Amino acid sequence: MATPMNDDSVEKLLEPFRQAVKCQGDLVKKFKDDNINKEDAEFKQAINELKLRKKALEEQITKWMPKEESIDRLKMEDLLKRRFFYDQSFSIYGGVNGLYDYGPMGCAIKANMLAEWRRHFILEEQMLEVDCSMLTPEIVLKASGHVDRFADFMVKDAKTGECFRADHLIEAHLEKLLKAKDITPEKKTEIERLLPQVDNMKGDDMHRVIVEYKMKSPITNNDLSEPVAFNLMFATSIGPTGQLKGFLRPETAQGMFVNFKRLLEFNQGRLPFAAAQIGNSFRNEISPRSGLIRVREFTMAEIEHFVDPTDKSHPKFETVANLEVQLYSASNQMSGESPQLVRLGDAVKSKLINNETLGYFIGRIYLFMTRVGVDKRKLRFRQHMSNEMAHYACDCWDAECKTSYGWVECVGCADRSAYDLTQHSKFSGEKLVAERPLAAPKKVQVNEVQAYSSIIGKSFGKDTGAITQYLQKLSHDDARVLHDKLEKGDEKITIDGKEFTITRKMFTFRTSEKTVQVEEYVPSVIEPSFGIGRIMYSMWEHNFRIRPESEQRTYFTLPPLIAPYKCAILPLSGNEEFKPFVKQISSILIHAGISHKVDTSSGTIGRRYARSDEIAIPFAITIDFDTLKQPYTVTLRDRDTFRQIRAKIDEMANILQGLSSGTITWGEICSQYPEFIEQQATKEQQ
Numbered sequence: 001m002a003t004p005m006n007d008d009s010v011e012k013l014l015e016p017f018r019q020a021v022k023c024q025g026d027l028v029k030k031f032k033d034d035n036i037n038k039e040d041a042e043f044k045q046a047i048n049e050l051k052l053r054k055k056a057l058e059e060q061i062t063k064w065m066p067k068e069e070s071i072d073r074l075k076m077e078d079l080l081k082r083r084f085f086y087d088q089s090f091s092i093y094g095g096v097n098g099l100y101d102y103g104p105m106g107c108a109i110k111a112n113m114l115a116e117w118r119r120h121f122i123l124e125e126q127m128l129e130v131d132c133s134m135l136t137p138e139i140v141l142k143a144s145g146h147v148d149r150f151a152d153f154m155v156k157d158a159k160t161g162e163c164f165r166a167d168h169l170i171e172a173h174l175e176k177l178l179k180a181k182d183i184t185p186e187k188k189t190e191i192e193r194l195l196p197q198v199d200n201m202k203g204d205d206m207h208r209v210i211v212e213y214k215m216k217s218p219i220t221n222n223d224l225s226e227p228v229a230f231n232l233m234f235a236t237s238i239g240p241t242g243q244l245k246g247f248l249r250p251e252t253a254q255g256m257f258v259n260f261k262r263l264l265e266f267n268q269g270r271l272p273f274a275a276a277q278i279g280n281s282f283r284n285e286i287s288p289r290s291g292l293i294r295v296r297e298f299t300m301a302e303i304e305h306f307v308d309p310t311d312k313s314h315p316k317f318e319t320v321a322n323l324e325v326q327l328y329s330a331s332n333q334m335s336g337e338s339p340q341l342v343r344l345g346d347a348v349k350s351k352l353i354n355n356e357t358l359g360y361f362i363g364r365i366y367l368f369m370t371r372v373g374v375d376k377r378k379l380r381f382r383q384h385m386s387n388e389m390a391h392y393a394c395d396c397w398d399a400e401c402k403t404s405y406g407w408v409e410c411v412g413c414a415d416r417s418a419y420d421l422t423q424h425s426k427f428s429g430e431k432l433v434a435e436r437p438l439a440a441p442k443k444v445q446v447n448e449v450q451a452y453s454s455i456i457g458k459s460f461g462k463d464t465g466a467i468t469q470y471l472q473k474l475s476h477d478d479a480r481v482l483h484d485k486l487e488k489g490d491e492k493i494t495i496d497g498k499e500f501t502i503t504r505k506m507f508t509f510r511t512s513e514k515t516v517q518v519e520e521y522v523p524s525v526i527e528p529s530f531g532i533g534r535i536m537y538s539m540w541e542h543n544f545r546i547r548p549e550s551e552q553r554t555y556f557t558l559p560p561l562i563a564p565y566k567c568a569i570l571p572l573s574g575n576e577e578f579k580p581f582v583k584q585i586s587s588i589l590i591h592a593g594i595s596h597k598v599d600t601s602s603g604t605i606g607r608r609y610a611r612s613d614e615i616a617i618p619f620a621i622t623i624d625f626d627t628l629k630q631p632y633t634v635t636l637r638d639r640d641t642f643r644q645i646r647a648k649i650d651e652m653a654n655i656l657q658g659l660s661s662g663t664i665t666w667g668e669i670c671s672q673y674p675e676f677i678e679q680q681a682t683k684e685q686q
Contacts, residue, residue, distance in 0.1 A: 143427035155226070177213070436518060446512050557616070626646075
């Protein structure tokens with residue numbers, strides 16, 4: 001919701017819409033200050049009205065946005081698919097919605113981006129990288145909350161059985177009605193008030209709207225079923241018996257949480273430390289749309305930074321404190337204001353951002369995103385409002401990129417408190433804690449539950465594991481009760497409907513007092529979570545260009561750091577004398593680790609330049625007739641400026657390494673080497 005232009009006349013037009021949002025935001029704040037129940041009908045109505053007014057403001061801002069801000073998405077996607085950056089998976093069989101294959105260019109860009117992510121985060125912060133299983137037992141995702149809450153509502157075509165995501169279908173139908181020429185002012189107002197409520201509707205509410213507005217299947221016009229909750233995880237069974245239920249992971253985070261004890265031990269028990277993981281995740285979207293923005297299989301890069309909840313300072317915060325970042329705070333959103341350019345140091349000091357560690361990662365995310373090609377003018381950090389923030393989170397900011405699909409969340413950065421480790425500790429029975437030294441020793445009461453598996457095994461054989469686990473997971477109160485009963489005689493317990501008789505020798509519960517030098521605590525977690533596909537798509541949009549001289553000459557201005565090839569090698573013609581130089585230069589670049597593409601096709605040099613521009617190659621080495629003379633030289637062309645310099649062949653590797661890593665700019669190269677205008681050999685022949 002950035003102001004479209006520094007134009008007083010436009011701001012005057014936007015002012016009433018901003019004021020409308022502010023007035024409603026003030027009302028919502030008042031309700032919160034009065035501690036009104038969030039389920040109260042009046043509070044829900046106030047929230048829905050706020051959403052409606054925010055939507056009206058966003059539409060006005062979009063309306064007045066300068067035209068040059070928009071891109072021709074169809075042309076861009078045509079280029080991406082024609083040059084096989086990516087395409088729909090299994091396309092020769094008709095394709096599958098929400099599944100995409102990356103081609104050679106997409107793979108190279110993705111690999112370069114992930115290499116930079118590793119350097120920028122894992123190497124810089126000395127993070128502990130792991131690679132965990134994608135197959136996840138149900139109990140793990142039960143603990144995380146995904147089994148119970150990771151769902152969307154779905155409706156089916158009553159005859160064909162085709163499924164649709166209910167909220168998307170309702171929104172599309174209502175928006176279509178709004179555009180109808182014969183809509184009455186009363187009906188328009190009614191629909192405008194209904195639209196912001198769709199996100200928060202339950203199944204019954206959705207069904208009522210579908211019936212009231214006579215909604216049908218958008219494809220066949222058949223009747224629709226009642227909405228049902230559909231869990232978005234891909235279910236599977238692990239092992240041949242099918243008894244161990246599992247899922248394909250919906251995120252990479254849980255693998256890091258369940259390995260916390262091992263990671264803490266590897267880090268010699270010291271906090272803070274961060275774990276990191278790159279890998280694929282899976283979400284069984286009901287009806288994927290928006291291309292690469294919403295898919296069923298995608299790559300994530302996630303960080304779990306474990307920190308003492310009493311000290312969330314960061315020793316390197318000063319390195320990002322002076323960064324000015326576009327922050328779209330909850331307060332801005334409630335007041336109808338635009339995002340503000342705020343210095344991160346000021347944002348943390350004023351508690352706009354909850355703590356230094358969260359602020360540090362926001363700064364590092366900003367630097368990474370802009371380094372890989374995201375336009376900083378189309379990047380903002382939006383704070384979650386209280387009604388959308390997870391109940392356990394202290395603060396949460398999403399890095400959003402402006403695209404032709406609107407503002408798209410590409411990175412989430414949340415302070416998740418101690419929720420995750422607490423949940424896994426509760427469900428697994430394992431203590432997932434760290435220790436901090438005490439100022440002075442103190443005496444504490446220690447409760448110890450002990451199940452003697454060797455004795456249990458003599459009586460129960462194959463059931464020993466289940467019985468031992470059951471006894472060890474008893475709460476201290478239940479363990480004390482069982483212990484007291486066993487002092488008087490044997491006691492029966494029931495596990496999965498099966499009864500077992502426990503004796504005094506099999507189980508004890510002790511309470512003792514000991515002096516301790518340290519205390520245990522459950523660490524908090526700061527979690528930056530990156531959607532790699534979404535970042536790549538945003539980066540493509542931000543770097544898509546059309547040459548002014550020709551509508552057909554489309555290309556990408558990707559930074560050399562992540563370009564699929566760093567340069568192209570182009571002989572001026574098919575002259576036999578050029579071939580040894582092509583091989584020599586290619587060999588030099590291979591040994592220097594510089595990716596490149598050799599194009600010896602018969603097209604004109606201009607056409608071959610255009611082909612390399614299309615796949616975002618930033619530089620082109622041209623071998624011409626002057627190359628044949630000593631000292632052997634070639635030209636180096638810059639994709640974005642068309643400027644060329646001339647340099648010796650044996651200097652090319654160093655020049656390209658500097659340009660590709662960003663340690664030297666094209667402008668600096670131009671000041672060090674002579675600009676190429678025309679071949680001397682051709683000039684002499686004239």
